[in-house]
Amino acid sequence: xxxxxxxxxxxxxxxxxxxxxxxxxxxxxxxxxxxxxxxxxxxxxxxxxxxxxxxxxxxxxxxxxxxxxxxxxxxxxxxxxxxxxxxxxxxxxxxxxxxxxxxxxxxxxxxxx
Numbered sequence: 110x111x112x113x114x115x116x117x118x119x120x121x122x123x124x125x126x127x128x129x130x131x132x133x134x135x136x137x138x139x140x141x142x143x144x145x146x147x148x149x150x151x152x153x154x155x156x157x158x159x160x161x162x163x164x165x166x167x168x169x170x171x172x173x174x175x176x177x178x179x180x181x182x183x184x185x186x187x188x189x190x191x192x193x194x195x196x197x198x199x200x201x202x203x204x205x206x207x208x209x210x211x212x213x214x215x216x217x218x219x220x221x222x
Contacts, residue, residue, distance in 0.1 A: 126146045130173055130174075130177070130178055132171040136148050148171075185210065195209065
């Protein structure tokens with residue numbers, strides 16, 4: 110389970126901190142090394158017989174979260190090409206349509222929070 114510990118300074122939701130982001134251990138920080146914007150915390154599950162390497166998992170989760178601005182930009186960059194590929198005979202129509210739907214769904218999820 111990933112818990113994102115992000116401090117809120119206002120009652121109103123705002124746009125995310127602009128990227129790029131990077132990690133400092135489990136913390137996610139903006140490129141200008143400003144204050145932490147998130148923290149990847151792994152919660153131990155007492156029911157698990159074998160506990161995973163929580164440090165490694167926390168660092169991996171932080172790296173994934175830090176890549177979010179770049180991934181979002183990449184999705185917006187790729188979407189027009191995927192949309193155009195639906196009419197191109199070189200691509201399998203069903204695969205392209207499925208990719209387009211997945212990208213749009215993810216972008217909607219990200220944009221709506």
